[in-house]
Amino acid sequence: MKVLKTVIGYSLAGFVIMSCSSIFLFPYNLKAEENHTKQHHPAKTDSPKGKKIEGMVFVKGGCFQMGDLFGDGYTGERPAHEVCVNDFYIGEREVTQKEWEAVMGANPSVSNTGDNYPVDSVEWEDAQKFIEKLNKKRGRKYRLPTEAEWEYAARSGGKKEKFAGTNSESELGEYAWYDDNSEGVTHPVKEKKPNVIGLYDMSGNVWEWVYDFYDGDYYATSPKDNPTGPATRTSYHILRGGSWYSEARNVRTTDRFWSDVDVAGADSLFGFRLVLSPE
Numbered sequence: 001m002k003v004l005k006t007v008i009g010y011s012l013a014g015f016v017i018m019s020c021s022s023i024f025l026f027p028y029n030l031k032a033e034e035n036h037t038k039q040h041h042p043a044k045t046d047s048p049k050g051k052k053i054e055g056m057v058f059v060k061g062g063c064f065q066m067g068d069l070f071g072d073g074y075t076g077e078r079p080a081h082e083v084c085v086n087d088f089y090i091g092e093r094e095v096t097q098k099e100w101e102a103v104m105g106a107n108p109s110v111s112n113t114g115d116n117y118p119v120d121s122v123e124w125e126d127a128q129k130f131i132e133k134l135n136k137k138r139g140r141k142y143r144l145p146t147e148a149e150w151e152y153a154a155r156s157g158g159k160k161e162k163f164a165g166t167n168s169e170s171e172l173g174e175y176a177w178y179d180d181n182s183e184g185v186t187h188p189v190k191e192k193k194p195n196v197i198g199l200y201d202m203s204g205n206v207w208e209w210v211y212d213f214y215d216g217d218y219y220a221t222s223p224k225d226n227p228t229g230p231a232t233r234t235s236y237h238i239l240r241g242g243s244w245y246s247e248a249r250n251v252r253t254t255d256r257f258w259s260d261v262d263v264a265g266a267d268s269l270f271g272f273r274l275v276l277s278p279e
Helices: 097-104 124-138 147-154 169-174
Strands: 056-059 062-066 081-085 088-091 207-213 236-240 257-260
Touching: 056 147, 062 147, 081 147, 088 147, 097 124, 147 207, 147 236
Parallel strands: none
Antiparallel strands: 056 088, 062 081, 207 236, 236 257
């Protein structure tokens, strides 16, 4: 598929996606958890409530200013606004091709292939099918992160962090595969440094699907607690984190990219990681 390296209002790096004929319903109602005490504090992995789950990092919930805090973002990243999220677990890395094949039986990836490379060329609906099958296989309730959860985790628990792990573009290559160092392909997961809470490749390698539909004006009306995106379904879903193809500006932790669900075929830039809510 042809990749467009342009910016129209927000960051664009390509188009995808899936048919509108079926939409997977959000398997967990974040808003059902009420009366959760939220205080602004760094995320941590040693909470008594956060039992160890292999391959996942426990993120202590809290409140943060979501959106552009550095003044160099796109319009859709504004206004910065207070958001609070509950505790959650998130994959320490992107879903790999080995994991995808074990569940789905075939590998859709068209960039580098191999067990430890992130799966790519994944449509949003196909990610949901993978999650549904994985949940039946493991008896869990995996899901995609919400956009707020993703940004909170990428920013090491809501810190003012421009890239996942650093504020310095000169250090970005230590944390991310992007257009300056990727040589035009994906790379095995966990080869770069993690951010403060132990998450790898939150910036770069492959764009990551989140649950939310896209609305460029959503930040102006977003609820404070556990936002899940606009109630009215649009023809777009959001991806975060940038990819091997992205410029530094588009691997920022606040950058928002979306893809049209009416365009058939998945882009080689697109993958995802998993989230679990505490039981």
